[in-house]
Amino acid sequence: xxxxxxxxxxxxxxxxxxxxxxxxxxxxxxxxxNNLHRCHDSREAMDIISxxxxxxxxxxxxxxxxxxxxxxxKIVEEYPDISVIILSGLNQLETAVNCIRLGAYxxxxxxxxxxxxxxxxxxxxxxxxxxxxNQKMRQKFLSGTLxxxxxxxxxxxxxxSMHSVFQYLESVAISNQPLLIGxxxxxxxEQIAHAVHTxxxxxxxxxxxxxxGLDDNVFADTLFGHHRGAxxxxxxxRAGMIEQAANGTLLLDEIGDLSSASQIKLxxxxxxxxxxxxxxxxxxxxxxxxIVATHQDLEKKQQTGEFRKDLFYRLRIHHVEIPALxxxxxxxxxxLDYFLTEAAKELNKRKPTIPxxxxxxxxxxxxxxxxxxxxxLAYDAMSQHKAxxxxxxxxxxxxxxxxxxxxxxPETLLFKPDMxxxxxxxxxxxxxxxAMRRSQGNQSxxxxxxxxxxxALSKRLKKKESDSDIN
Numbered sequence: 001x002x003x004x005x006x007x008x009x010x011x012x013x014x015x016x017x018x019x020x021x022x023x024x025x026x027x028x029x030x031x032x033x034n035n036l037h038r039c040h041d042s043r044e045a046m047d048i049i050s051x052x053x054x055x056x057x058x059x060x061x062x063x064x065x066x067x068x069x070x071x072x073x074k075i076v077e078e079y080p081d082i083s084v085i086i087l088s089g090l091n092q093l094e095t096a097v098n099c100i101r102l103g104a105y106x107x108x109x110x111x112x113x114x115x116x117x118x119x120x121x122x123x124x125x126x127x128x129x130x131x132x133x134n135q136k137m138r139q140k141f142l143s144g145t146l147x148x149x150x151x152x153x154x155x156x157x158x159x160x161s162m163h164s165v166f167q168y169l170e171s172v173a174i175s176n177q178p179l180l181i182g183x184x185x186x187x188x189x190e191q192i193a194h195a196v197h198t199x200x201x202x203x204x205x206x207x208x209x210x211x212x213g214l215d216d217n218v219f220a221d222t223l224f225g226h227h228r229g230a231x232x233x234x235x236x237x238r239a240g241m242i243e244q245a246a247n248g249t250l251l252l253d254e255i256g257d258l259s260s261a262s263q264i265k266l267x268x269x270x271x272x273x274x275x276x277x278x279x280x281x282x283x284x285x286x287x288x289x290x291i292v293a294t295h296q297d298l299e300k301k302q303q304t305g306e307f308r309k310d311l312f313y314r315l316r317i318h319h320v321e322i323p324a325l326x327x328x329x330x331x332x333x334x335x336l337d338y339f340l341t342e343a344a345k346e347l348n349k350r351k352p353t354i355p356x357x358x359x360x361x362x363x364x365x366x367x368x369x370x371x372x373x374x375x376x377l378a379y380d381a382m383s384q385h386k387a388x389x390x391x392x393x394x395x396x397x398x399x400x401x402x403x404x405x406x407x408x409x410p411e412t413l414l415f416k417p418d419m420x421x422x423x424x425x426x427x428x429x430x431x432x433x434x435a436m437r438r439s440q441g442n443q444s445x446x447x448x449x450x451x452x453x454x455x456a457l458s459k460r461l462k463k464k465e466s467d468s469d470i471n
Contacts, residue, residue: 006176007125009055009132012037014045014071015087016063020110024058031118032273032285033125042066046074054082055128056121059104061088061095069102076103081131083124087117129175133318136171146170151198155191156338159328165192165320172318173199178270180255180315181293183322186370189293190253192322196291197249204248204288207241212254216261221278223269230279242275245288255315256296256307267311325370329363335371336362339378340390347382352390360440361392364449365399396448432460 011033015021021038028036037052039045042063048054057075061068068086075082083105088095096107105127106120146152152166172179173196181189190208197206209222225240242250252258258266269275270290274283292315301307325331336354344351367373381394422430431450435457439445447457 006032006034007055007129008035008174008176009128010035010037010052011056011058011121011125012039012045012048012052012054013058014039014042014063014068015058015060016040016042017060020060027114027118028121031122032287033121042068042071045071046078049075049079049082054079055132056124057082057084058121059084059086061086061090061099069099072099072102072104083128085120085124126177129177133171133175148199151195155188155195156334157328157331158334159323159331161323162328162331165322166195168320169196170199172196174201175318176289177317178315179289179291179318179320180298181291181320181322182298183293183295184324184368184370185295186372187322187324188371189295189322190251192320193249193251193291193293200249200289202248202289204246205244206249206251207245207288208251208253209241210253211262212257214259214262216259216265219259219262220265223265224275224277226278227280230277234279237277240275240277242269242286242288243284247287248289250288250290252290252292254294255292256294256298256301258307260308263308263311267308267314270311270314325367325374326365332362332374333359335374336378339375340382343379343382349382349385352382352385353388354390355392357442357445358390358392358395360442361395361399361445361448364438364445428460429464432457432464436461 011028013021013024013036015024018040021040025036025038037048037054039048043065045066049057059068059071059075068088072084072086075084080103084103086096086099086104086107087110088107089110091109091111099107105124108117108120146163146166147170149166155162155166157163169192179196181192183189193208194206211219211222214222221238221240223240223242225238225243226234228234228237252266265275269286274285276283298307298312298316302309302312325335333354336359340354341351343349362374369376377395377398380398381390384394385391432446435446435449436443438449443457443461444454447454450457
């Protein structure tokens with residue numbers, strides 16, 4: 001089993017001091033970086049760069065044969081996409097400014113604290129990863145195609161906005177940074193997480209944890225695990241979900257319900273890349289990519305102080321919002337057909353014909369429960385089905401459309417204050433026209449949308465027709 005690299009591109013360390021190279025390698029590995037290459041002869045540096053997929057170079061300035069400044073110029077000229085961090089034994093402002101002017105990403109003195117150097121390397125890696133992801137996104141959106149459409153085959157859709165979501169996910173799937181999946185309950189956020197994990201090609205598993213309702217102690221034990229004797233009842237050691245997801249993906253669902261104390265623990269995990277199992281004083285490195293999902297508006301929650309701002313911005317480095325089913329109504333016939341086929345097979349029944357009126361009825365329903373609700377409706381109807389044509393009765397009873405508010409109704413004025421009000425007759429006519437348009441001319445469905453009986457609607461339509469003939 002191969003171990004996923006961090007980062008995906010190589011880090012090349014160039015220094016004529018072999019002992020310093022060894023020390024720097026150990027330090028970087030200790031902080032979770034494992035795609036490292038060493039070069040102690042500056043004459044070999046450009047060959048290594050041409051042969052390896054190098055994205056970051058840590059370059060010493062003072063070396064025999066070829067100086068660091070000369071190498072910097074060559075790298076910037078021949079490989080402009082590679083970031084270069086200068087490591088010098090001299091703390092000279094003029095030299096640092098000159099290196100930055102020549103194209104270096106950053107400049108550090110070797111005697112500087114190790115933490116500052118590691119922070120600089122991490123920053124350069126994040127910047128490089130974002131550049132790579134942006135390039136991939138531009139290419140995908142320009143081509144309009146998916147590289148791996150088979151990964152999304154179980155997500156039934158023909159919606160353009162969903163296709164854009166898939167393109168974005170293909171671009172960010174290989175990233176080590178967190179991904180925030182937003183969307184109402186029932187839109188299929190866990191399916192999206194599964195697709196991202198598959199696209200990432202990480203050899204480890206996808207581990208899902210619903211954090212809603214977990215208090216701080218349970219959250220810490222669930223994620224970090226514990227040593228034997230860490231607390232009363234801890235008779236054996238237990239690996240946390242982070243360790244179980246090693247070299248894979250950790251999905252934290254319902255992240256919007258996380259307590260304030262647990263938010264701090266999660267923030268520290270993401271910032272430091274390490275955690276302590278309960279009862280242990282030795283840290284462990286996180287080797288999993290973190291994905292979080294929520295149906296809540298985290299931006300609004302962080303504005304009101306219910307969710308930490310620093311954690312919010314850390315989590316939404318990559319962010320995708322899954323559209324609600326009412327915003328992709330063309331998917332309703334596809335999903336209904338799929339769920340009926342699935343239900344017929346499970347119930348050992350013959351799949352019925354779907355009446356056209358049913359699709360019109362469903363297109364005018366807001367689906368607060370989204371895809372999950374449509375699946376439940378299909379299974380319930382299939383369990384009661386006996387004829388060749390699917391009965392609409394169970395759908396009518398379940399939807400009860402006259403009592404369901406439109407969840408998308410904006411809190412805005414219906415009429416402009418500077419315009420005259422329409423008459424009651426004009427308002428009635430407008431409502432009837434809109435109901436008939438939404439129902440595609442089906443009076444039965446239109447009457448349910450208006451909250452009146454079908455005979456009453458028929459009478460109004462005939463009156464309107466006769467009035468128009470007179471005029």
